[in-house]
Amino acid sequence: MAPLSLIVLGAGDRGTGHARWALKHPDRAQVVAVAEPRPTRRRRFAAEHGIAADGAVCDWRELAARGRIADAVLICTQDRMHLEPALAFAELGYHIMLEKPMALDEPSCRAIVDAVERAGVVLAVGHVLRYTPYTQVFKDVLDSGRLGDVVSVQHTEPVGHWHQAHSFVRGNWRRTDEATSMLMAKSCHDLDWLQYVIGQPPTRVSSFGRLSHFTPANRPAGAADRCLDCSIEPQCAFSARRIYGERLAGGNHGWPLSAVVDEPTEKALDAALRSGPYGRCVYACDNDVVDHQVVAMEFAGGTTATFTMTGLSQMANRRTVVFGTRGELHGDGATLRVHDFLTGHDEIIDTTPAGGMSAAGGHGGGDAGLMDAFVTAVATGDASLVRSGPRESLLSHLAVLAAERARLAGTVEHVIPRA
16 A cells, blocks of 8 residues: 655644654655745655655745645634634645644634535644553553542643743744734643543533743743843843753754744854744733633533643643542653552552653653544545544633633633534
């Protein structure tokens, strides 16, 4: 069987990372074209995949205008640029891997679902946490009945102080009007994951959260507008000089450094921090997304769950505790501890992944798992192999949208799967 042919829209960190799966599995998939507006990124991507000059274009519309030139498309554009290409390539008959979030409002999400179902194509949304070995073992424990009935769940995402500063204070996801809410941009993964492991749809949500720390009111006396000009920068935990400079010096040239500079050199980094967004003082940016948020959820079977996102933390794995009628489960992204109420026995299950749970580490095997499932589903025609299909992903996006409505209005919101 010939390898699946792919085109990639967006050669940023996510698009580049997903496409590299094909380089590791050349017998199963091959990237034949890319659309990327940034010339350096486009040239580098094309060279890595051996794409001819006419296959590396600036605008995805140029590839769409050529008709169906590949089996599938990986849509890895910015969040606000998902809807139009998803609709266009579904109509052309492409199978679609769509980075999360699938879209930013309910009508757009529903439009994508309707389009792929009408076209009869496979859609895999990039909820990579569903595809990790850790998640599969976690869900197997719940599904086995060892905990009895699942009564409640506590789930925490410690975003990490420097990650919050990089992506959500200085970076592309700092403003709701330019990107989307923090909950949608970062934590739609988590509401989707809870839905998946619990095995029930969410029905009601409430939420609280705000931007507390990264504001001008918390700016230290004497702080400059940019880290390179700041006399107190050495004492600041959010120093851009340290966050990116240490990675450059240590040879860690992937994300997040790759989001700051096209070329990992001291000269390029100095220029970026002097004039670009990533060199700004975290207390002198135009950010408005929350830096902490709590979501309370009720599921169809009566299970309740709380989700806590905090940007003021160590960079660490997500942590989860499940309370059942016969036992409880503690998970940290790598290891599970199952406690039996009757025997008092603890079982330790090690699921340590090959890579870290962050984007830089491939989400603990989730990135590779998503690509494997998507390519296999397209090759075999078995869409059930995709765990993050259109209907599942629509429901988790509706939960995120309901939670954000609840936070803004101080209400309890219903999650409605059908209009």
